[in-house]
Amino acid sequence: MPLELGSKFNILQGSPHDLQAPPALGSVHLDSVQHWVPSRYNVRATAEDGRLVLWNTLSGKITVFKTDDREMVLALLKKKGFEAPKEKVVKYLAERGYMVRQGVDEFRKFQHRFGEQHYRTDALELILMPSEDCNFRCTYCYEDFARGTMLPEVRESIKNLVRKRIPKLNRLDVSWFGGEPLYGWEALEDLAPFCVEIAREHDVPFFTHMTTNGFLLSPEIADKLFSWNIKSFQITLDGLPEHHDHSRVARDGSPTFERIFDNLKALASRDERFSVALRVNFDHANADGLSRFVDLLATEFKDDSRYSLDLHAVGRLGGENDAELDICGGDTADRIRQDILEQARRQGLHFKSLRDVARMSSKVCYAARPYNYLIGATGKVMKCTVVLDKEDHNVVGRITPEGDLELDTDRMALWTEPAFEQDSQCRKCVVLPTCQGISCPLVRIEEDTQPCISTRKNPKGELLAILESPGVPERRVAVAAGSRSRSATQAV
Numbered sequence: 001m002p003l004e005l006g007s008k009f010n011i012l013q014g015s016p017h018d019l020q021a022p023p024a025l026g027s028v029h030l031d032s033v034q035h036w037v038p039s040r041y042n043v044r045a046t047a048e049d050g051r052l053v054l055w056n057t058l059s060g061k062i063t064v065f066k067t068d069d070r071e072m073v074l075a076l077l078k079k080k081g082f083e084a085p086k087e088k089v090v091k092y093l094a095e096r097g098y099m100v101r102q103g104v105d106e107f108r109k110f111q112h113r114f115g116e117q118h119y120r121t122d123a124l125e126l127i128l129m130p131s132e133d134c135n136f137r138c139t140y141c142y143e144d145f146a147r148g149t150m151l152p153e154v155r156e157s158i159k160n161l162v163r164k165r166i167p168k169l170n171r172l173d174v175s176w177f178g179g180e181p182l183y184g185w186e187a188l189e190d191l192a193p194f195c196v197e198i199a200r201e202h203d204v205p206f207f208t209h210m211t212t213n214g215f216l217l218s219p220e221i222a223d224k225l226f227s228w229n230i231k232s233f234q235i236t237l238d239g240l241p242e243h244h245d246h247s248r249v250a251r252d253g254s255p256t257f258e259r260i261f262d263n264l265k266a267l268a269s270r271d272e273r274f275s276v277a278l279r280v281n282f283d284h285a286n287a288d289g290l291s292r293f294v295d296l297l298a299t300e301f302k303d304d305s306r307y308s309l310d311l312h313a314v315g316r317l318g319g320e321n322d323a324e325l326d327i328c329g330g331d332t333a334d335r336i337r338q339d340i341l342e343q344a345r346r347q348g349l350h351f352k353s354l355r356d357v358a359r360m361s362s363k364v365c366y367a368a369r370p371y372n373y374l375i376g377a378t379g380k381v382m383k384c385t386v387v388l389d390k391e392d393h394n395v396v397g398r399i400t401p402e403g404d405l406e407l408d409t410d411r412m413a414l415w416t417e418p419a420f421e422q423d424s425q426c427r428k429c430v431v432l433p434t435c436q437g438i439s440c441p442l443v444r445i446e447e448d449t450q451p452c453i454s455t456r457k458n459p460k461g462e463l464l465a466i467l468e469s470p471g472v473p474e475r476r477v478a479v480a481a482g483s484r485s486r487s488a489t490q491a492v
Ligand code: SF4
Pocket: 365, 366, 367, 383, 384, 385, 386, 387, 439, 440, 441, 442, 443
């Protein structure tokens, strides 16, 4: 059929569609009536006082609805859905991810976001071991302390790696780990100022954190660390002195509680912002004293949001004393943790709740991220900080003097592959965006099973716990419903 366009232009050099006016932007039915259905990634729970807590694990949003609004919201979230324009309360629910247009494939949406996050090339996360040795010999420790301070040539290799990568980075993240990182002061003093300076020169957002036993964290050392931007710590206290000094002894057998506690109190007297996750490892041996320990913590750190309590059941992780450990099993450990956190809340101590980890990928282990590398004192590149170099499959490569990472692709894939793709249970799971089936790749590798997070077992309980936990203050938002305005309490 003749197109009759030959006189206007050469059809071989331009498209006839270009002669038509372009469609107006925004005319793609955004305001028209659509069919809405609830998101497959909603988790909801009703509190005793009738408030409704709603969490969407894909958007990471949490809303606490007032009792009066609960029935209206639940009616809108019925499975069969409803027709409405995207306005007022529908707009609010849709923008927070609680409702989607019928036909939207949220699993594919998750896959797309996963790909964007997981395979990003503009981020570099390094976990560095300034020393593989430690000034402690904790009874449950899994490390073998076979090497000391990070070698000078390895430090140069790391600097070369960062120099090479920094021009293309939008994020640099350096965590200090060990052994005990402060025990390798010479290496820390070499690398930490270098990292902060090069990030500043290139205007790259820089995040840094230290896992330390706290013994060497005197006020003078804290001054140095703060000057290198190291203001985020994980420090372990295993209960009252009689318990802590039993499990966390110095390498010469002497007690350590008093000095760590003094260092923590000195930190608390500073004016700056910083954060300390107070990790408490518990088993049957110290569980009975945890309540009195919380009393002690409350005398020093009550209402200080810079400190947060972080309780963990001791596990058998491959240390030489594993057989003697009196560990608590799953349900017992959960009950102890809940009781102690409830007491901590009453006494004004802070701890992390689901509210702090509601966002997508928050439960994914760093070992699962392709851009995260653990570098040991002799230049081995590893993934899991528990396995270290005890198993060959965790040693994924080495760093060259030029700062290149020579990696074994098969071993890297073992830790970083998107395991949920082949796992029908994960593909159906409501907390998939948070856990991604890779909260602990080690469980998959060693036990060939899903490393399910506690939230999957008790989603409602954890969701309701945010109503009780201290932390970010709640704020009010207006949600227009029909002609009258309603209010919801937005928790995140
Ligand atoms: S793989 Fe598992 S054991 Fe290893 S660091 Fe990650 S969460 Fe911990």
